[in-house]
Amino acid sequence: MAFVLRTVTTSAEGREIVRTRRVEGDRLTIGRGPACDIHLTDLAVALRHAEVARSGERLAVTVENGLTVALDGRQVGAGSLALATGGDLRIGSHLLRFLPVAAGSDEVAVGVERVTEGEAKLDRDAERLFSLASVLPGKRPLAWLLALLVIGLCIAWPVKTFYDRQQRAERFARFQADELWSAGHLSAAHASLRHDCNACHVKPFESVRDAACASCHRDIHGHADPFRLARAQPDLSAWGRFQLRLKQAFDLPPGRCIDCHTEHQGPQQMAPTPQRFCADCHGDLAARLPDTRLGNAGDFARIHPDFRPAVVTGWQGERPILTRVSGPAAREANGLKFPHALHLSRSGGAAQMARRLGIGASLDCADCHRPEPNGARYQPVVMERDCAQCHSLAFARTGGVVRTLRHGDPAQVIAEVGDYYRFRTAPRPPSLAPAGRRQPGAAPAVATRIRFDAGARAPGPEAAVRAVFSPGGACYDCHQVDAPPAGSLAYRIHPVAFPERYIRHGWFDHRPHAAQSCGSCHQAARSNAASDLLIPGIATCRGCHGGERTAKPVASPCAMCHSYHARPGAPAMVVRQRLRGEQRPVPAAAVREGG
DSSP states (O other): OEEEEEEEEEOTTSOEEEEEEEEESSEEEEESSTTSSEEOOOTTSOTTOEEEEEETTEEEEEEOTTOOEEETTEEESEEEEETTTOEEEEETTEEEEEOOOOTTOOEEEEEEEEOOHHHHHHHHHHHHHTSSGGGSOOHHHHHHHHHHHHHIIIIIHHHHHHHHHHTOOOOOOSOOGGGGGOOSOOOGGGGGGTTOGGGTOOSTTSOOOHHHHHTTOTTOOOSSOHHHHHHTOTTOOHHHHHHHHHHHHTTOOOOOHHHHOOOSSOSOOOOOOOHHHHHHHHTTHHHHOTTOOSOOOSBTTTBOOOOOOEEEEEEETTEEEEEEOOSTTOBOOOSBOOOHHHHHOSSSHHHHHHHHTTSOSSOOGGGTOOBOTTSSSBOOOOIIIIITTTSOOEEEEETTEEEEOOTTOHHHHHHHHHHHHHSOOSBOOGGGOOSSSOOTTOOGGGOOSSOOOTTSBOOOHHHHHHHHTSTTSTTTTTBOEEOOOTTOOOOEEOOEEEESOSSTTOOOOSGGGTTSOGGGTOOGGGOOSTTBOOOOOHHHHTTTEEOSSOSSSEEOOGGGTOOSSOOTTOSOEEEEEOTTSOEEEEEOSOOEEOO
16 A cells, blocks of 8 residues: 655746655655655644545545544545545645545555645635625625624613612612623622622722622621731732832722632632631741731641630729730639539539439539530520529528529618618527528528528628628628728629630630530639639640641641631620629720730
8 A cells, every 4th residue: 555645836937846755554644744744834734634544445534633624625523535536635725636546556646736826716706606795795884783783782781781770779680781791600609699790899890899898798807907917928029018108108908808709700619718828927927027916827736826815814993804814824803703623523512412403413514504506605604594503592581482682783682681680680580590501402491691690689780781791691602792891881792704705816616526525625623713714725725636737636727716807706805794694795995915
């Protein structure tokens, strides 16, 4: 099998030059590459454009993927020619004519020539005879018509729709003309806005502003001061710092919502924040912001400061003072006297009382601390709900009515006790005169929280009031009592307050830790004072938590505990415990740095 190539070229004088060459084999390569059997000097031809191979009584034509050739006048990506009839193969400006092969012959004659402009013009004239060009408008009128159509449909109509919609405050559920300008589908979170471009694009031909985002995302706050945040960037050049100073001088904050939150990328969820996103700035933050109070943080297992919870360390009148502290010696002044160890002991009076009341063999954390409905955090302890079952405030019985002290209102307690004992001068019946406080678990009807000697006459009103606020009295054992001036009964209870969130810049969810015991993190069983800070240190958390890539049981990137945007409840709030059981949040205007 052989191919006999007859290449025809034309010289400058118009003389034809014919070159004949024989290619042995049953395969013929065609292209612009010098290694091809038929070398075509045409930029419209690929380096290895096509291949012709003999297959029985036919010649199979295969073309490079994505390219085509004209085979007997048809544009194809592959085809074949019969040896007996031959055929034409056109590639670019070259025409390859395969001549018919006689029966029994092993030679295929191929004529190769470049199609001249004149021949191409004749071919176009022949095509024009069978076209509709003569009955259609010219190219120029068609171009103007299409241009006006595009301007009307894609510019005028969307602009009109935009301004018409601004006049109406209704939501749209159908296609709107300005959707023609959409760069793609909205994300899953914004899918409901697909027909309401004005929700984000408030002004025409203006990029989306942060105010448009904040109109819906009202609870989202900035990560930090925008100028300070820009100065912390790791790749800030000298020119960038100069630009930043200019923006700060004219109060033009850098960074916008759309710098990170890009839209029209399709119905997808926002990807989880990688650790690198935070570590790029916070890994060496002290070097770029020397005045920062934040420690460098790049990986929870290796580069992370110890926790510095914000606790109540003092009082300014009745206003609690929050201070960030650290270390095992940290204490909080919450205004309570509460020994956890006494209540969690399995052999003390609290355990005996729990057995008598049917609570269990001893008290547990869950007997007083109740989770919030979502389980993430715990509700503040309320005396009437969580303590009164064991700590009754009953002090007398009048007929069949048990009289109790009103918790949380010292003035009312003083008035109630004073009135009750003002006219009681007879000896007190033995059943109502125990020598001291009631036994844990005793019935409230015979319980008194006022200490006096058995068999003695009922104390006077002043003595009874002082007994309530003295050691062994109803208020003294749990609360800090502010003594009144000499000769006065105006006792006051020191306010009780505690932070709603101790870790101001982090977030902790108790739900994933539900299988763990409280004592594995909070050493309450060894705490003998309410001032003990039972927040675990970072070493305790590192027992299970590592960085983003770790061999620890729980991989913990920055976003597990820290949100770029402040969550609801931040900045930290102090909850003032109203002694009646009410709670009122007090904004912490400033958190002192300490410890």
